[in-house]
Amino acid sequence: MSKKLEGAMKRRAFLGLLGAAAVVRPKLAFAARDFPTRAALAAALAGGLVPEVGQTYTAGGFRYAGASGAAALPDLPGLLPDGDVYPQHFGALADLAYTLRNDLPLDASSAERRRGFVRTGGTNDRAAFEAADAHAFARRVPLMLDGDYFIDGEIRPKARWIAKQRFASTLWCRHSWNGVANQYIESGMVLLEPGSGLIGIRFIDQWAATSVKPNKGRGMGCFGTAVRVGEFGTVAEQPLRKNIDLDVLFCRAARLAGEQPSQANLMVTYMGHVEDCRVDVGVFGATNVGTNILLLCHFGFKYDPRADGFDDRNNPSKTDARMLETYHPSNFDITFLSELDNADGWGLLRPYDLASTGAMRVGPVRTRGLPTGGAVSCGDYCDMLTVERQKGTIGKGIRLGFIHATGCRLSNRNDEARFGGFYVKGIGTVSGSGFVYDGTDMKLRSQLEWDIKCEGMHLEMEADAAEGKSYPPMKPSAVRGVWLNGCLGSIDLGKISTFGATRAVEVEYSNCDLVYDYVAGDGVLMYEFSKGGRILGSSTMRRGDDAEDGSQASARKTAVTVIGRTLATKTTQDIQAGATVIPIKAFDAGPEGRADDVYVGDPISIGDETVIARALIQNGVSYLVTTPLAAPVRSGTPVIVDQRARLERFVGTFDSAGEGMVLVNADVLDADLSRVKWEGRYAATLKRDSYLQLVEGPPAPLSLSAASGKVIAVDRTSRVDEPGAR
Numbered sequence: 001m002s003k004k005l006e007g008a009m010k011r012r013a014f015l016g017l018l019g020a021a022a023v024v025r026p027k028l029a030f031a032a033r034d035f036p037t038r039a040a041l042a043a044a045l046a047g048g049l050v051p052e053v054g055q056t057y058t059a060g061g062f063r064y065a066g067a068s069g070a071a072a073l074p075d076l077p078g079l080l081p082d083g084d085v086y087p088q089h090f091g092a093l094a095d096l097a098y099t100l101r102n103d104l105p106l107d108a109s110s111a112e113r114r115r116g117f118v119r120t121g122g123t124n125d126r127a128a129f130e131a132a133d134a135h136a137f138a139r140r141v142p143l144m145l146d147g148d149y150f151i152d153g154e155i156r157p158k159a160r161w162i163a164k165q166r167f168a169s170t171l172w173c174r175h176s177w178n179g180v181a182n183q184y185i186e187s188g189m190v191l192l193e194p195g196s197g198l199i200g201i202r203f204i205d206q207w208a209a210t211s212v213k214p215n216k217g218r219g220m221g222c223f224g225t226a227v228r229v230g231e232f233g234t235v236a237e238q239p240l241r242k243n244i245d246l247d248v249l250f251c252r253a254a255r256l257a258g259e260q261p262s263q264a265n266l267m268v269t270y271m272g273h274v275e276d277c278r279v280d281v282g283v284f285g286a287t288n289v290g291t292n293i294l295l296l297c298h299f300g301f302k303y304d305p306r307a308d309g310f311d312d313r314n315n316p317s318k319t320d321a322r323m324l325e326t327y328h329p330s331n332f333d334i335t336f337l338s339e340l341d342n343a344d345g346w347g348l349l350r351p352y353d354l355a356s357t358g359a360m361r362v363g364p365v366r367t368r369g370l371p372t373g374g375a376v377s378c379g380d381y382c383d384m385l386t387v388e389r390q391k392g393t394i395g396k397g398i399r400l401g402f403i404h405a406t407g408c409r410l411s412n413r414n415d416e417a418r419f420g421g422f423y424v425k426g427i428g429t430v431s432g433s434g435f436v437y438d439g440t441d442m443k444l445r446s447q448l449e450w451d452i453k454c455e456g457m458h459l460e461m462e463a464d465a466a467e468g469k470s471y472p473p474m475k476p477s478a479v480r481g482v483w484l485n486g487c488l489g490s491i492d493l494g495k496i497s498t499f500g501a502t503r504a505v506e507v508e509y510s511n512c513d514l515v516y517d518y519v520a521g522d523g524v525l526m527y528e529f530s531k532g533g534r535i536l537g538s539s540t541m542r543r544g545d546d547a548e549d550g551s552q553a554s555a556r557k558t559a560v561t562v563i564g565r566t567l568a569t570k571t572t573q574d575i576q577a578g579a580t581v582i583p584i585k586a587f588d589a590g591p592e593g594r595a596d597d598v599y600v601g602d603p604i605s606i607g608d609e610t611v612i613a614r615a616l617i618q619n620g621v622s623y624l625v626t627t628p629l630a631a632p633v634r635s636g637t638p639v640i641v642d643q644r645a646r647l648e649r650f651v652g653t654f655d656s657a658g659e660g661m662v663l664v665n666a667d668v669l670d671a672d673l674s675r676v677k678w679e680g681r682y683a684a685t686l687k688r689d690s691y692l693q694l695v696e697g698p699p700a701p702l703s704l705s706a707a708s709g710k711v712i713a714v715d716r717t718s719r720v721d722e723p724g725a726r
Contacts, residue, residue, distance in 0.1 A: 035059040038091065042075045051078040062088050072135050084144045085136045092128035094147030096172050097121035098204070104254050104288050114288035114345050116254025117204055119172055122150030133157045137193070145169040145201060154186040158193040160245075166200035167249055167284075173226070174206040174253075187228040187269075197245040198227070202284060206253035206262045224265035226250060230272035230329070232300050238273040238327045240389075245278040249337060250294070251285040252346075264290035264347060272300025273327035273387070282337030283346060290347025294340065297329040299356040299379045326385045328394050330358040342369035342409070355379045356448070358393040364401035364455070373405030373457060377425040378448035395489065396451040402494075403457035420480030421459035421498065426450065426510065427486035447600055447615065449489035450512065456494030456519075457482070461501045480506050481523055486599060487512050497521045507533060511601035518652070527562045527666075529643040531601065535560070537652030557658030559678070562690075564645035564665035567597065568638070571606070575633040580614075582624045587639055598624055598641050605640040606633050652676065659683075660698070663690035663718070673698040683711050686718035693721045 033055065035041040041059035051057065051066030057079065058064070064073075065082035073079055073090060081089040088094060097120045103113050129143075129151060136143040136159035143157070146164040150172045163169040173188030188205045191197065205226035229244050246268065253262045268281055281295055301323040340351050350372040351365045356379025367373055376398060383394035408421045428446030459481045481498030482505045484491065493516035498504040504523030507514060507530050514533040518525060527533055569587045584598075598604065602613045604626065615625035645666035652673070654660065658680040660673065665688045674696035676683055683698035698711050714720055 033057045038062070038076075038088070041079075045076060045078070056082055060088065062086055064089070072131075081135070085132060085139070085141055086144050086146055087125060087128050087132045087149065088147070090128040090132040090135070092125040092132070092147075092149060093123045094125070094149050095121060095123055096148035096150045096170060098170075098172065100286065101254065104256065115286035116288045116345065117251060117285055118254050118256060119150070119206070122148075122172060124152040125149045126151045126153055126155060129155060129157075133159050133161075142199075145171075148172075150174070151188075154188065154190060156190045156192065157196050160195060160197045160199065161201065163200035166247070167202055169200075170202040170204060171198075172204040172206065172253070174208065175224075176208040177224070187225040189227045191227065191229045191244050192231070192241065194240075194242045194244065197243075197247075199245065199247045201247070202249045202251070203227070204251050204253055204285075205267065207265065208262060224263055225269050226252075226267045227269075229268070229270045229277075230274040230300060232271050232298075233303050234272075234300070235303065237302055237325075237387075238300060241272075241274045242276045244270075244274060247278075247280040249282045249284040251283060252287040252289040252291055254287060255289045262289045265292055266296050267291055267294050269296045269298060270329045270332070271296075271298045272329070275330045277329075277331075278333050280335040280337055283340060283344075284338065286344040288345045290345075292349050293351075293353050294336075294348060295334065295352045297332065297352070297354050297357045297360065299326050299328045301326045301385070323381065323385055325387050326356070326379075326381060326383075327387050328356050328358055328379075328383075328390055329360075330390060330393060332357075332360050333363075334361065335363040336365045339366040339368065340370060341367070350375055353377060354398065356382060356394055357398070358390065358395065359397035361397075361399045362401055365403055365405075367403075367405045367408075369407040369409055370405065371409055372420065373403040373408070373422050373459060374400065375423040375425070376400075376450075376452060377423075378428055378446075380428050380446070382428050382446055382448040384446075395448045398450065398452040400452070400454040402455040403459070405457070406460040408459060408461045408500075420483035420503075420506070421461060421501070422457055422482045424450070424452065424484045424487055424491065426484075426488055447486060447488060450487055451490050453492045454494045456517075457496055459496075459498045459501065459521075461499065479503065481521070482506070482516075484508070484510055484514070486510060487514070488600060489513070492516070495519045498523050509597070509599040511599070524558055525560045527560075527645055527647055529564055529597075529599070529645060531644075531646040533647050534649040535647065535652065536649075537654060557656065557680070558662050559654040559656035559659070559676075560650065560652065560661040562645050562647050562661070562663050562666040562668055565643050566665065567641035567643060569641070570639055571633055571635050571637045573635050575606075575629060577629055577632045579629050580626055582626060584623060597643075599643075603642040605638075605642070607631075607637045654678075656680065659685055661685070662687070663692060664688050665690060667691045669693050670695055672696040682713045684720075685713045686720065687715050688717060690718040691720075692718075697722065 035044065035058065038059045041057065053066045053068050055066045056063055063082035064076065064079040066078055067080045070078050070080045098117050099120055100115060101118050102115045104116050105113060132143055142160045142162045144162055144164055146169060148170040152174050154175050175186040175188045177186055203226060207224040227246065230241060231238055250267045255262045270277065279295065283294065302325050304322040304324060336351060340346065340348055342348060348370050350370060351367055351374055352362065353375045354360050355377045365374060378395065386394055403422060405421055426448050461479055461481060479502040481501035481503065482493065482496060484507045487510040490513040495517045496505060497519045498521040501523035503526050504521055505516065505518065506526040508528040510530040512532050515536065517536040525535060571586055572588050573586050575582060575586060598613055600613050600615060604611050604613060606629065609630055611626040611629060613624055613626055647668045649670040650668055653675040656678040660676050660678040660683040663684070663686045667690065671692055672695050673683055676698050684692060686692055712720055
């Protein structure tokens, strides 16, 4: 046999052996690649299927890829999610089921029936979400949602969660607190990782507390909050967290006694060192569970761990620990995706509260039946403990879209009687006994300087709409449209109209560049113990609605009141020369007001010299910072606090059922009354050392009672300069 023929025969024999081997030992990698369910794929792997590296498999409509040594899916060895990552890859069943019921009682004794979502099914997908989130975060890709899911217990995502179709996927998060000390006060979801977030998702929050809700920690974003971003009190310095965005519609789960309890608190809280976020929030559905605030942006802080009794996981309180520095949400773009209507059972107090923040851009908001259309406040210590990188930014760059609030149902619930349809507070709420921290020279100050601009607001009040029979009825004087209290800096409120308010706009204890354009409505414009304001009336105020001194003591109505006062008191203890920090208790309460009502900018005459109030510390009720005293002061020395009001400019068109403008211990430096109409005795009345500079005089009156012939009444201590006089 030739060598050539022998070689050919060997090759044929070898190929034959290969063919026989292929028949005898088939590769399982070439078995089925499409499975009806994930469970079917897991069963095939358990039965010997060996995934081929790089090969794609599908199960229940989701794709997987073979990967050598892959163990991220314990029951699917050798496989990884292919393409986008979904919770279903990790075993989520996405079988949440819920229904809208219309027969839910508010409580056991109530015959009233309300609507709300009740969960009727849903496997707890918590473990699948935690595994899927960890995998997505490790790959630096988002976690995609496609379906409706139920999660039991607080969860802390690191990846960004995005719905495949905007608002086509729902998360139902159930979380609770059992009242045991030192157990974590849960939120449904806590976001701490920069770049995390929830995008295009409907969120149903069910918070079930099995014990009485404690007073401490209310509203701090840790107690029964649907989504919390950032931290409140921490022992270590808080890291800067950025780009934690939300695009979410929220609903609170219905309250079912003994079955699915759910309680009210906040829906979203951003707190602490969080910046550069996009927040789009709204509501959907209906609920019989009240919610305090849809969106709260609130400062956080680092505290002294030596303080006894403070645990940020258990009843956080600003009085339990010494703050070392504070952190503030900043540079946000906020959009409200829906009208907020309490007719659906929401029980919202206000759409947003910006508490000690900076550079916040808020879009327009529409509300029905909420007590307020929004609030801006300064937090506890304002900006005096602000972390170095945020100094000079807190309270600055606040830009608010138009507020359209109808049916504002003011009540005494949670002190909402203090607020009004829109509220700006410039005084901190901290309490304590000292003006510096123990062991430091850090002086405390609790009044913030603002830079606020608002596009304007339309507010319709319901004066007699106290929420629930257990709350006392509202006093007429508390039915405010807009209320500014203790404000410094610059505030432009834009065009304002108010209807149904007793006090349309009330400004008190403020010393700032304030301007607003009153367009239409009713209620008195009150400017009390304040300086620096400009009121522009571009249209018609229908009528004033308050007594001239704000006391409701007389039936006579006014359109505009500018009221100042002098506090007469005396010292109750000796004060050393050069002192700049004076305890409030060093002043006796005077007959015309409390000594702790002194505010920044007030001249204070103590004996023969005058000092100026420069700062408030400890909420204005413990200490004043003033210019230095040149000489010592003995106990019993007379003290005069000048809280004269000064309005820089008034240009208005109003049609008053009573007096036009009333000045009491006040100056109006540039007034145009040429378009006013009034039905009382006078277009303007000046009392107690008041001054009015007219640039345009009032027209002839509609009627003159007592045939006095006077248009402006001036007592012997006051004066008016006619147009052209200076």
